[in-house]
Structures are given as structure tokens and as C-alpha cells.
Amino acid sequence: MPEAAVAGNGAEAKMRVWRGDASGGEFRDYSVPLEEGMVVLDVIHSIQAMHAGDLAVRWNCKAGKCGSCSAEVNGKPRLMCMTRMNTFEPGETITVSPIKTFPLIRDLVTDVSYNYEKAKSVPPFKPKPKEADGTRRMYQEDIDRVQEFHKCIECFLCQNVCHVIRDHDDNKPSFAGPRFFVRVASLEMHPLDTDDRLEFLRKEAGLGFCNITKCCTEVCPENIKITDNSIIPLKERVVTRFYDPIARLLGALGGKRS
Amino acid sequence: MSSIAIDSKRTLRQDTWWLEPMLVVLGLGCFALYSTWAALQNGDYYAAPYLSPFYSPCLAINCAHVSVPLFGEWYNWSPAILILWIPGGFRLTCYYYRKAYYRSFFWSPPACAVKDAASSYSGETRFPFILQNIHRYFFWASLPILAFLWWDAIIAFNFGGSFGIGLGTLVLIANAALLSLYSFSCHSCRHLCGGGLNSFKAAPGRFKLWGIVTKLNEKHMQIAWVSLVWVGLTDAYVRLVATGVIQDLRII
Ligand code: SF4
Ligand code: SF4
Ligand code: FES
Ligand code: FES
Numbered sequence: 001m002p003e004a005a006v007a008g009n010g011a012e013a014k015m016r017v018w019r020g021d022a023s024g025g026e027f028r029d030y031s032v033p034l035e036e037g038m039v040v041l042d043v044i045h046s047i048q049a050m051h052a053g054d055l056a057v058r059w060n061c062k063a064g065k066c067g068s069c070s071a072e073v074n075g076k077p078r079l080m081c082m083t084r085m086n087t088f089e090p091g092e093t094i095t096v097s098p099i100k101t102f103p104l105i106r107d108l109v110t111d112v113s114y115n116y117e118k119a120k121s122v123p124p125f126k127p128k129p130k131e132a133d134g135t136r137r138m139y140q141e142d143i144d145r146v147q148e149f150h151k152c153i154e155c156f157l158c159q160n161v162c163h164v165i166r167d168h169d170d171n172k173p174s175f176a177g178p179r180f181f182v183r184v185a186s187l188e189m190h191p192l193d194t195d196d197r198l199e200f201l202r203k204e205a206g207l208g209f210c211n212i213t214k215c216c217t218e219v220c221p222e223n224i225k226i227t228d229n230s231i232i233p234l235k236e237r238v239v240t241r242f243y244d245p246i247a248r249l250l251g252a253l254g255g256k257r258s
Numbered sequence: 259m260s261s262i263a264i265d266s267k268r269t270l271r272q273d274t275w276w277l278e279p280m281l282v283v284l285g286l287g288c289f290a291l292y293s294t295w296a297a298l299q300n301g302d303y304y305a306a307p308y309l310s311p312f313y314s315p316c317l318a319i320n321c322a323h324v325s326v327p328l329f330g331e332w333y334n335w336s337p338a339i340l341i342l343w344i345p346g347g348f349r350l351t352c353y354y355y356r357k358a359y360y361r362s363f364f365w366s367p368p369a370c371a372v373k374d375a376a377s378s379y380s381g382e383t384r385f386p387f388i389l390q391n392i393h394r395y396f397f398w399a400s401l402p403i404l405a406f407l408w409w410d411a412i413i414a415f416n417f418g419g420s421f422g423i424g425l426g427t428l429v430l431i432a433n434a435a436l437l438s439l440y441s442f443s444c445h446s447c448r449h450l451c452g453g454g455l456n457s458f459k460a461a462p463g464r465f466k467l468w469g470i471v472t473k474l475n476e477k478h479m480q481i482a483w484v485s486l487v488w489v490g491l492t493d494a495y496v497r498l499v500a501t502g503v504i505q506d507l508r509i510i
Binding site for chain 1 (some may be wrong): 269270271272273283346356357361367370371373374379380382389391392394395408417445446449454456457459467475
């Protein structure tokens with residue numbers, strides 16, 4: 001292991017970083033000088049600069065907005081650029097591993113194409129025809145509800161933490177994942193949308209696999225209330241359509257066709 | 259295939275992730291034991307003018323305090339059984355309690371980024387868990403029960419024909435209030451009030467209702483715990499007064 005470099009004030013970051021690819025790998029220890037205000041991504045960059053020029057890591061904005069730098073820090077799914085070093089005990093060894101749910105390419109980089117495939121499966125926005133004066137109107141109270149869903153930065157931390165696919169690889173073909181429930185909620189609750197995605201949700205997207213244990217909500221860096229505001233409301237809509245004979249009889253509550 | 263970095267381990271988390279599921283097992287376990295015991299007592303549930311919420315409404319002629327005499331002389335098991343399946347089913351299918359027991363009793367998952375205990379998983383897509391979808395029926399069924407609990411709280415001011423207030427009166431009022439907050443902060447209630455609408459503009463009344471329920475709903479977990487503990491304490495208070503272990507404190 002490389003010798004610890006000595007910083008101005010002597011503080012150093014002790015890191016244990018996953019190195020390897022799909023065929024195998026191991027955690028390796030690195031020490032780099034710790035400076036005021038550093039985040040985990042800075043430390044990873046220092047390791048690249050000082051000890052391991054070939055350490056693979058994906059990042060872009062360093063501002064928590066591009067969603068590229070997802071990883072697991074001490075086992076918790078996080079954005080590396082938004083995880084400050086001063087939130088750890090001084091001298092603590094910090095483990096950084098790639099997100100678990102998706103196939104490893106190398107080191108901290110995984111292949112997240114599962115998510116792009118799922119994105120393609122979501123039936124797109126289908127707006128109402130324009131009004132007589134050639135415009136479409138939306139009202140503030142309707143916009144307020146879906147605004148939250150538009151904050152998603154597609155970091156896929158929610159997809160990664162969701163046990164439905166994290167611990168059960170075989171569910172991947174039949175489950176879209178929390179990020180896409182957020183997407184569907186933004187469309188289904190859109191005042192101008194005319195499509196109906198309830199059958200899609202129940203069957204293809206596998207909404208019933210979610211057991212509302214809320215880990216997606218816990219890790220979302222944009223603080224989207226994924227479970228309370230998108231998944232549960234969608235589950236309720238699916239209930240009205242498929243599991244509630246009385247509501248169907250009354251034909252009144254919820255769902256677009258009503 | 260998923261990443262191999264932590265495949266063989268349960269988790270790389272180093273914090274006390276097991277603490278929360280452990281506390282939930284303790285909390286829910288204690289409540290389940292106490293409520294089953296209390297429901298099977300078939301006695302000491304009425305200390306005039308207080309009726310224990312576990313036995314309300316009391317539907318059998320043989321009740322110590324009859325709310326509605328639906329079941330005749332032949333029924334002599336505990337009247338709690340006639341009614342407790344409604345609040346029990348409501349809590350069992352509640353979105354919050356589902357999260358709580360899936361995590362702590364089923365370990366599915368025990369905590370975030372900690373491996374599921376079972377190797378295969380179908381969530382709520384199959385029997386029995388697909389039955390969770392009937393939750394809203396329990397919501398409807400809990401409304402008449404709430405009405406009875408409020409009625410119990412009102413008659414708890416009546417001490418043999420004269421107006422009074424005892425500590426038990428306050429306990430019963432708090433119980434009815436907390437259980438009302440629990441029911442009206444329910445996710446199904448939120449949906450039925452207005453969450454199912456795609457445009458709020460056309461239904462300003464339901465929008466307002468939805469807004470209020472949404473505010474309550476944000477606290478649903480906290481209300482679920484406080485109301486659970488309180489309903490247990492309410493039964494215990496009535497039971498202690500009924501058995502003469504303590505005396506009701508008369509305030510007025
Ligand atoms: S709440 Fe549902 S979608 Fe979110 S992590 Fe849990 S199981 Fe997955
Ligand atoms: S919903 Fe949150 S956690 Fe999921 S991809 Fe979007 S920003 Fe990331
Ligand atoms: S680098 Fe863009 S979110 Fe971290
Ligand atoms: S009572 Fe908890 S969600 Fe309905």
C-alpha cells in the first residue's frame with residue numbers, strides 16, 4: 001500500500017476503495033491529505049492524482065445536480081460529491097464501493113443501462129388538444145403537486161437501494177423501480193395528460209413488488225417523497241381500478257377514465 | 259447480474275442499522291401480547307362510566323355495558339373479538355405498519371442497503387400480501403367505530419346522572435382524538451379525499467380536504483405510534499379502575 005502523504009496540518013483521509021471489474025476485485029486502502037471542506041469525491045480525485053491514476057469513477061458537476069457520482073459510502077448509497085468528509089469521525093476508515101444493483105464495469109463505475117431500458121417502457125406524455133384560443137391552460141395547484149417529481153436528477157440511488165432488484169436480480173425484467181414510479185406519477189397526475197398507465201403500472205412496471213419500505217425515499221438526494229407522494233398514490237389508483245369492486249361500481253373515485 | 263463488490267456480505271453499513279427493527283419488534287410485540295391478553299379477558303373492561311376501547315362498541319347482550327345488542331344471550335365469548343378485527347385489520351394493512359413489519363419481522367429488507375433475509379421475493383403481487391389492497395375498506399369500517407369511541411367519551415361525563423369529569427374522561431377523549439387523527443391521516447383517506455383527481459381546479463372542496471389530510475399524513479407514522487400506545491394505556495386505565503387497583507381521579 002502507498003505510504004500516507006503528510007498534509008499541512010497532518011490530517012489524513014483513510015479510504016478503502018473497491019478496485020476491480022466484473023471478473024473480480026478487492027478493497028484497497030489509500031491515505032491522502034485531508035483538507036478543509038473536502039467531500040468524498042475530492043478524496044477519490046486525490047487518490048487518482050497521488051496513488052492510482054487508473055481508478056475509474058464517473059462524475060460531472062460536483063454540485064449534486066448531474067446524478068453521476070452515485071456510490072456506497074460506508075455501505076450507504078450516496079452522491080460522493082454531496083458527502084462531506086467532516087461528517088465522519090476523524091481517523092475513521094471510510095469504505096467506498098460501487099452501487100450494488102447494476103453490473104460492475106470497473107472500480108466505482110457500473111453499467112446503469114437497465115434504467116434507460118425501463119425509461120423507454122414508460123408510455124410518454126399525451127397532452128389534451130389545445131383549447132379554442134390555441135393554448136393549453138394549467139393551474140397552480142395542479143402544477144404544485146407534480147413539481148416535486150421534476151426535481152429528479154436520475155442518480156439512480158433509489159433504483160440501487162430498492163431491495164426488489166438489489167437483492168433479487170430475477171425481478172429486474174418485471175419491475176421498473178422507484179425512479180420510474182416517480183416518472184409515471186408526474187404523468188398520471190399531470191392535468192393535461194390523457195393517457196392511462198394503470199395497467200402498465202400493475203403489470204409491466206410491477207408496482208405490486210414494492211412493499212413500501214421507503215428506502216428509495218431515504219436515499220433520494222433531492223428529497224423527493226417517492227413513497228408517500230408517488231408510489232402510494234399510484235397504488236391507490238391501481239386499487240381503485242383493479243381491486244375495489246365498490247369503487248368500480250360507483251365509477252366515481254380516481255383514475256383517468258372515470 | 260449485479261456488482262460483485264459486496265455480494266457475499268449482508269451489508270457494508272457500520273452504523274447501528276439493526277436498532278430500529280429491534281425497537282419495532284419490541285414495541286409491536288408488546289402491544290400484540292397485551293392487546294391479545296386484554297381482549298381475551300372478557301371482564302374488567304367497564305368501570306362506570308368508562309368503557310375500554312378494546313370492547314367498544316360492545317355488541318353482545320352479555321356485555322358489561324351494551325352499546326348495541328346485536329348478539330343474543332348465546333354469545334358468551336369475549337365481545338372484544340366481535341369488534342377488534344376492524345382496528346386490527348386497519349393497522350395490519352396500514353401503509354406505515356406494513357413498512358414497519360416488513361422491515362423488522364420479515365427482514366424484507368431489515369434496513370436500507372442491508373440484504374433481505376429471504377432469497378426469493380414477490381412483494382405484494384401474490385397471495386397473501388396482495389390482500390393489502392383492501393386497506394381502504396378497513397378505513398371505511400373504522401369510521402363507525404370512531405363514532406362509538408366519541409360517544410363513549412361523551413358519556414364518560416355522566417356519573418350516574420350528574421355531570422362530572424374524571425381522569426378517565428380525559429383519557430377517553432384523548433383516545434378518541436388520537437384514533438381520529440390516525441384514521442384521517444391514512445393514505446387511503448388522502449386518496450379518497452382528492453389524491454385520485456388529476457386536476458384539482460375542478461374540485462376546490464376536495465382540493466382543500468386533500469390539503470388538510472396531506473398535512474396530517476406527513477405525521478402518519480408518529481400518530482400511528484402515539485395512538486397505539488394510548489389505546490393500550492386507555493384499556494389499562496379502565497382495567498385498573500375496574501379491578502379496584504386504582505381509583506379514578508375525580509376532577510369535577
Ligand atoms: S419503497 Fe418500494 S420502490 Fe422504494 S425502495 Fe422500498 S420496495 Fe423499492
Ligand atoms: S428519484 Fe431521487 S434517488 Fe431516484 S433517481 Fe431521482 S433523484 Fe435519484
Ligand atoms: S458529480 Fe454530479 S451529482 Fe455528484
Ligand atoms: S391507516 Fe396507515 S395508511 Fe391507512
